[in-house]
Amino acid sequence: MHNFSLIETRGDAGKAVSMLLARLLEQNMVQAVIVPAAVPPSVLPMTRLLNNPADLDQTSPLAPVAGVSAATQAAKISRGPQEIKIAAVLRPCEIRALVELHKLNQAQLDNLLVIGLECPGRLENQDYIDLQDQNQDLDQRFYRDEDLQSRIAITCRSCIDFLPENAHLNICVLGLDLDQQAGIAWDEGPGADAARALELKPGQEPGERGRAVDSLRSQRESAREEVMSRSRETISSSSGLQSMIAHCLGCFNCQRACPVCFCRECVCSREAFEQNLEMLHTRAGRTGGIRLPAGMTMFHLTRLAHMAHACVGCGQCSSVCPIHIPVADIFRTVAAATQKELDYKAGRSPEEPIPHLNFSTEGDQ
Amino acid sequence: MNTGISRPEEAGTDNSRHKELDVLALVCNWCTYTAADLAGVTRLHYPAQVRLIRFMCTGMIDMRYILSCFLDGADGVFIGGCHPGDCHYLTGNLKARVRIKGIRPVLESVGIPPQRLRLEWIGASEGKKLQEDLTSFARVIEQLGPSDYKGMNLV
Known part of the structure; x- marks a missing residue:
């Protein structure tokens, strides 16, 4: 200015x-x-x-x-x-x-x-x-x-x-x-x-x-480095990630409070993705019982996959979590990696195209 | 009865080591799946731990499908689509490409090495390439071993 x-x-x-x-x-x-x-x-x-x-x-x-x-x-x-x-x-x-x-x-x-x-x-x-x-x-x-x-x-x-x-x-x-x-x-x-x-x-x-x-x-910056390296370390294994989200109640508050999660109906609450008894039955036999509501790991990873490029780091997801899961720490950590990979920063400029909407025939896989 | 078709084991692929490993190949109906047909007609074999799932276009492969594969115990996910410019629906393969680019850092962050996900362009006439790509991918997965998420009781 x-x-x-x-x-x-x-x-x-x-x-x-x-x-x-x-x-x-x-x-x-x-x-x-x-x-x-x-x-x-x-x-x-x-x-x-x-x-x-x-x-x-x-x-x-x-x-x-x-x-x-x-x-x-x-x-x-x-x-x-x-x-x-x-x-x-x-x-x-x-x-x-x-x-x-x-x-x-x-x-x-x-x-x-x-x-x-x-x-x-x-x-x-x-x-x-x-x-x-x-x-x-x-x-x-x-x-x-x-x-x-x-x-x-x-x-x-x-x-x-x-x-x-x-x-x-x-x-x-x-x-x-x-x-x-x-x-x-x-x-x-x-x-x-x-x-x-x-x-x-x-x-x-x-x-x-x-x-x-x-x-x-x-x-x-030093506080951020500390938080990020801690959550990077924790979520980098399946058991670590599980330990962080194990208490998830499935309330979807984090998704509703997220300002960039804009879909009127989240794909995670669509009937097509609902796990019916038949699916749960098969899985329960395989893993020794299944916690209900099921699919919370899937829910959090889906939100990460869909929205990490757009995460603006406001922390509302952590603020609304009734069970105090550090959702924003996980999100910011993954978002930093995703936005770096896509050479994109959420909210940096209204002119910068969203990478997922930018198709070009150039380049390889 | 000798049908003249050699089974994969006899063709020199050692399947015993692959037994517990699962590779899912999500393939486009118009190119890679047709290439798989061609490979079959030409009697080319691909590793037995690979299961093909046919999609109408790689552009309909939401990131959720990829996550679902890994969380349900897949050790590798292979995606086969049309060469850029050849998509039956014009830009589906390009959508797939940018989604895969976007999901790689997410997978890597949660302990799924990006090598477990591969995208290849395989045209309908490239049955040979399908065989080579699937074989080399299966070898990579074999070296990486079972995925960290295999058999996990996830919430």
């Missing part, structure tokens, strides 16, 4: 960003906004669609939580009438998922003004609800309290893609004192138009930002 501007926060960065969003509506740059907001009595911010500038003061754009991945909702509403422009406040992983969904014809990017949030990580939903009870100003405090930051979701702790890519405007929080100032960054195009409407004046980017980003990245 070439242009950078600081905005005054006066002790509440979330409110300052909300006011910018309200101004986008007032200026008619967009006709609707989707942004995290809790609807009382809930304290958990979830994606909310708003179109009245006066309502924006109830939103929490910087809340360190993502109830579900907002990419699914953003993709759904982006397919609507193209004359309604929508500003969407999204985390980096949600933008990557949105880009993947766009390539799968599940999302339109033309009518979206994507506002990316620099993401130090998200708290698990239950942790957020519990911490909200103890801290009224949790959203603001999270950004200065290292103790709170250390409680982020397990997948986020080893995420190295915490800077938003492919957004029109970025909300910058790293290396800034959010009690005083937050940053907005933008490039030419729709981002610059929005910045003009918001009367943002390009200024100097504080030097601490670069240092904060580098230090977070190096910390995350």
Whole structure:
């Protein structure tokens, strides 16, 4: 991002960003906004669609939580009438998922003004609800309290893609004192138009930002290497893989929470693949009984085979697992190998074709 | 009765060592399966642990079928399709190729060496090539031994 501007926060960065969003509506740059907001009595911010500038003061754009991945909702509403422009406040992983969904014809990017949030990580939903009870100003405090930051979701702790890519405007929080100032960054195009409407004046980017980003990245990279090498080691044998997924309940939560798993009906829940008594009977005789529901190894490997190229590393699959299987660790490990082999990175660019949809008669087997 | 057809054992293939190994060959109806017919008519033998499964096109071989083979105890999976440009349905074989490229790292990550999966283009007239490819693949599988997933009681 070439242009950078600081905005005054006066002790509440979330409110300052909300006011910018309200101004986008007032200026008619967009006709609707989707942004995290809790609807009382809930304290958990979830994606909310708003179109009245006066309502924006109830939103929490910087809340360190993502109830579900907002990419699914953003993709759904982006397919609507193209004359309604929508500003969407999204985390980096949600933008990557949105880009993947766009390539799968599940999302339109033309009518979206994507506002990316620099993401130090998200708290698990239950942790957020519990911490909200103890801290009224949790959203603001999270950004200065290292103790709170250390409680982020397990997948986020080893995420190295915490800077938003492919957004029109970025909300910058790293290396800034959010009690005083937050940053907005933008490039030419729709981002610059929005910045003009918001009367943002390009200024100097504080030097601490670069240092904060580098230090977070190096910390995350070593965490990632540790997680990846551990799960690489474990899943590399049939017994290791079994030990990781042995407790799978077959709830399919991981598949439903996955923002890039877009099929309306998963092949794994199709009748054609259901294991009938006859098949189970044969197998049970061979293996000394069979656990029901059966076919969980097949389910996880199918999801890996079908979706590893598109994994954006959001960690929602691990977050929703009722039995705490580190689904995201397995997925990210296999995804890293798959995406390297296919010379592809999920969510890197809307123009990069999905390898599975790119046929050429060139090359050999 | 002497039919004049020599059984595989007599043809010099040592099948005793292959006994517990299973190789599944998922083959296209229009090319490799026809090549297998030709091989049969020409009395060419391929290793006895190979079982052919006919598909209408390699493009219909979902990654799930390949996984299913391995999880149900196959030691090797061979896929035979039409040469690029010859697909009866235009691009089915190219779809198969990119899927196989994509599934290899997944298999490797979970302890199934990529050599256990092979894709070959075998035209309808290449009965000889079918024999050679299946034989060399069976030899590779024999060297690798039984798969890590063979006989596992998987959840």
